[in-house]
Amino acid sequence: MSADSVQSKVALAILNALEIAEKTGLINCQIPEQIILDRPKNRDHGDYATSIALTLAKAANLQPRVIAEVIIKTLNENNLLVPAGISKVEIAGPGFINITLESASQGSVVIEILTAGKKYGQGQSLAGKKINLEFVSANPTGPIHLGHTRWAAVGDSLGRVLSAAGAQVSREFYINDRGNQMDLFGQSLRAAALGIDRPENGYHGEYIADLANAITKKNPEFTKLDEESGMVAFREAGYKLQLDLQREVLENFGTHFDTWFSERSLYENNFFNHTLDKLKSNGHVYEEEGAVWLRTTDFGDDKDRVMIKSDGSFAYFASDSAYYISKRERGFNLCIYMLGADHHGYVGRIKAIAACAGDDPEKDIEALIGQMVKIIEGGQELKLSKRAGTIITLEELVEKVGIDAARYTLIRYPTDTPMVMDVDLLKKNTNDNPVYYVQYAHARICAVLRNAKDLGIDYGLKFYSPELLVHERERELIGLLAEYPRIVAAAAFARQPHRVARYIEDLAAQYHRFYNDCRVLPLGEEKPTKLNSARACLSMATAQVISNGLDLLGVNAPERM
RNA sequence: GCGCCUGUAGCUCAGUCGGAUAGAGCAACUGCCUUCUAAGCAGUAGGUCGCAGGUUCGAUUCCUGCCAGGCGCGCCA
Numbered sequence: 001m002s003a004d005s006v007q008s009k010v011a012l013a014i015l016n017a018l019e020i021a022e023k024t025g026l027i028n029c030q031i032p033e034q035i036i037l038d039r040p041k042n043r044d045h046g047d048y049a050t051s052i053a054l055t056l057a058k059a060a061n062l063q064p065r066v067i068a069e070v071i072i073k074t075l076n077e078n079n080l081l082v083p084a085g086i087s088k089v090e091i092a093g094p095g096f097i098n099i100t101l102e103s104a105s106q107g108s109v110v111i112e113i114l115t116a117g118k119k120y121g122q123g124q125s126l127a128g129k130k131i132n133l134e135f136v137s138a139n140p141t142g143p144i145h146l147g148h149t150r151w152a153a154v155g156d157s158l159g160r161v162l163s164a165a166g167a168q169v170s171r172e173f174y175i176n177d178r179g180n181q182m183d184l185f186g187q188s189l190r191a192a193a194l195g196i197d198r199p200e201n202g203y204h205g206e207y208i209a210d211l212a213n214a215i216t217k218k219n220p221e222f223t224k225l226d227e228e229s230g231m232v233a234f235r236e237a238g239y240k241l242q243l244d245l246q247r248e249v250l251e252n253f254g255t256h257f258d259t260w261f262s263e264r265s266l267y268e269n270n271f272f273n274h275t276l277d278k279l280k281s282n283g284h285v286y287e288e289e290g291a292v293w294l295r296t297t298d299f300g301d302d303k304d305r306v307m308i309k310s311d312g313s314f315a316y317f318a319s320d321s322a323y324y325i326s327k328r329e330r331g332f333n334l335c336i337y338m339l340g341a342d343h344h345g346y347v348g349r350i351k352a353i354a355a356c357a358g359d360d361p362e363k364d365i366e367a368l369i370g371q372m373v374k375i376i377e378g379g380q381e382l383k384l385s386k387r388a389g390t391i392i393t394l395e396e397l398v399e400k401v402g403i404d405a406a407r408y409t410l411i412r413y414p415t416d417t418p419m420v421m422d423v424d425l426l427k428k429n430t431n432d433n434p435v436y437y438v439q440y441a442h443a444r445i446c447a448v449l450r451n452a453k454d455l456g457i458d459y460g461l462k463f464y465s466p467e468l469l470v471h472e473r474e475r476e477l478i479g480l481l482a483e484y485p486r487i488v489a490a491a492a493f494a495r496q497p498h499r500v501a502r503y504i505e506d507l508a509a510q511y512h513r514f515y516n517d518c519r520v521l522p523l524g525e526e527k528p529t530k531l532n533s534a535r536a537c538l539s540m541a542t543a544q545v546i547s548n549g550l551d552l553l554g555v556n557a558p559e560r561m
Numbered sequence: 562g563c564g565c566c567u568g569u570a571g572c573u574c575a576g577u578c579g580g581a582u583a584g585a586g587c588a589a590c591u592g593c594c595u596u597c598u599a600a601g602c603a604g605u606a607g608g609u610c611g612c613a614g615g616u617u618c619g620a621u622u623c624c625u626g627c628c629a630g631g632c633g634c635g636c637c638a
Contacts, residue, residue: 042581051580054618064618093581094618139638181638291636302563302634309636316638344565345633371566372631413574416566418631420573425587429600432573432587440600448597494577502575505585509602516593516602523596539597561600 005112006085006105006482010048011035013084014097017074018052026070029059037099039483043472046088046098047106047479053095064095071097106475107466107534109482113541114461121488121548126167132327133159135338136250136257137174140243141185143207144250144394147340150373150419152394153410153554155338156255157497158368160552165492170332173250173257174323177239178264179316186235189215193223193234211238249394253403254554266322267314275325276307284356294321296352299361305349317349324353328364336495337367341418344369368495370415377423401426404555408435411553412501434505435555438546441508443561445543448520452536455521457528459536468534473514477538480510484545488552497553504549511542 014035021027032055037048053068060067068091075081075089085105090098113120135155138148155171162169176182188202192212198204215237216223222233243260250257266272276292279285284295290310294317297304307318327335339346344367351361359365375382375392377400382392397406405426412434413419429436452459469478484503491499520535522528547557 036578038580040581041584045581049581054580057618096581176638179638289636293636306636311636313636315636317636319638341566341632343633347565369566369632414577417574418567422573425573433600434586436600437586440598444598444601446598451597490577496577498575502585505575509585512601513603515597519597521597561598 005485006101006109007037007048007486009084009105010086010099010101011037013075013080013086014050014052014071016080017071017078020078021070021074026074027056027060027062027067029056029061032056039479040098043476045092045096046090046100047475048099048101049092050097050099051095053091053097057095065091068095068097103470103475104467106478106482107464107469107538109478110464110466110537110541111461113481113544114464114537117544118548118551120544121484121552122164122166123485123489124166125489126162126165126492129162129167129334130332131162131167131169131334131336132172132330132332133162133169133336133338134172134174136255137176138246139176139181140239140246141181141203142205142242144246145391146373146375146393146397147370147391149253149394149397149406150370150410150415151338151340152250152253152255153407154370154415154497157407157411157500157553158336158338158495160554161488161492161497161500162495164488164552167492170258171256172259172261175243175260175262176319177262178267178314178319182235182239183231185238186231186233189234189238190222190227190230211241214241253394253398254407261323261326263319263323266319266326271326272314272318272322275322278325279321279356282356282358294353294356296349296356299352299355301348301352305352320346320350321353321356324350324365325357328357328359333364335365337365338415339367339369341369341371366495368415371418373410373419373421375421375423382423397421404439405433405435408438408501408553408555411497414496414498434501436561438504438508438550439556439558440561441511442543442546442550442557443559444515445511445539445546446559448515448539449536449543451521452532455528457521457532457536459533459540461537463530463533464537465530465534468531469538471518473510473517474535474538477510477514477542480507481541481545484549491552500549500552504546507542507546507549511539511546514538 011034018027018031022031035050035052037050040046040049053071054064056067057064072089072091081089085102086099087102088100092098133155135151136144136148138144144152159169159171184199184202188198188208189212191198192209193216212234215234219233219237222230222237225233276285279294284298286293286295291306292308293304294307295304305317306315307321309315324335337350347367350367351365354361354365375397400423409421409426425432469475487499487503491497518535520532520539522532550557
């Protein structure tokens, strides 16, 4: 919320009134730093409401309604209402204070929006946070599947939302490019190339054969290598190809990563030993049964974790530890891990690593858990993917429903809820499909504005008369537009981009209602009036906010549909 | 057994610093286009917010217990 927004003026006026009342002895208690304004659900309760009188009742030892009366009296006597753009203040119910704004004042948000443009909604609530946002992190041994896709959409959107709240965000993809799985991958590729049986616990999707073909085409000599060096040759070539594919698929999906972080790099330049020393110096490392352990039980983990196995090789946990330390040493003061539900057992471990490193896990680490995604088509759950051999891939989903519908649907729900995607519904261009509903509102506004231009109607800031927008629909729409910055800040704070989606759905609905009841353009031979211009400005502002919101989701705002 | 998540309308789900009469879409029924995109709008109907306690002016929201469902508990990655 910008300092000069309508809301903040109102909040400030009430705060001033409270301070005055406290000084003059009308109220005797600690005055809060901020006044929280709600938007009442019921229109009869005004444009804003605050429950401050109820909250203070106990501390002040007064009836809530008495406090409300004091606030209102003080507002009146000190002429605080007019400068704040308030036309009416009322007490309601047990002590709520309901506030109605002057039309001109309320309408000024349109000016704010048109002036700020793409920047409207951005704030500084997370300024100073340097966030490492890690998501997807699929193994480079196969395609991006549906579970990853949820994160590809939500993680990307969260990155945008956090940035909009003023944080400095780096999106990171962790590549698990060492360990058994990689070797199995190499063995599977080699087996496919040679036409021999693949390892039982290896990879069996059709894409393995495709990759193997591509490799042998380029490097036919690989097939002549012995088992070990052949495995390595295929592994490395397959790794590169598969990683490039993942990158390409994600970029096409609109999800960009700033850093692709290789697990192998943790073992270069002595970095792992450096991190081990660091953990040792904090006293949480010990040796037992020939293995090197991190005593994570010091910090609430259920059992200690092995970093170096008794055979001298590194356990996966070694990488986890080093990776965390790398993040911290690269200057991030908040590491967000976006994990699948099947990995939620990691949370305790990761936090224990932070604690062992001397950090505060509650402050420096956050884990977001994404529940499972199911996909149904024709009433049947889709389980098999031709390509991956197991689960539906990102590409298959996009082929079915398109990028916008896929992203929007995945982002629209909180991630801690398991979700079901209905392909048939997402293919429909009706309003059961929220992405079209929102996009349609945007396209509709663009059409109106095109027509306005053709009719020679002047719109834009110079022709905007906020005091003319007094219709109930106009006031509701304007009120909702003013909410947007708070929604973005709240979404960032809660790490919940779905709030932005839900908000623009509301906004689209509100615009449609306005459109239905308030004619924007002159009818027939009527002469354009200032009201036409004002409504065109309001429409323009709405389109801007829808577009800004969709942008935070990584979804297009089409001008025509 | 322990840990995490979920339980809101017939269906899919919003509602999270505790607020006024619990919301939306779909499905059912009824209206609104000879002028802005009907991919839209208005209305009717639909609820013991899993169950039982507790905290307080007030609980779908916070705490405890229970019931039901999903997932996880390797010197795998």
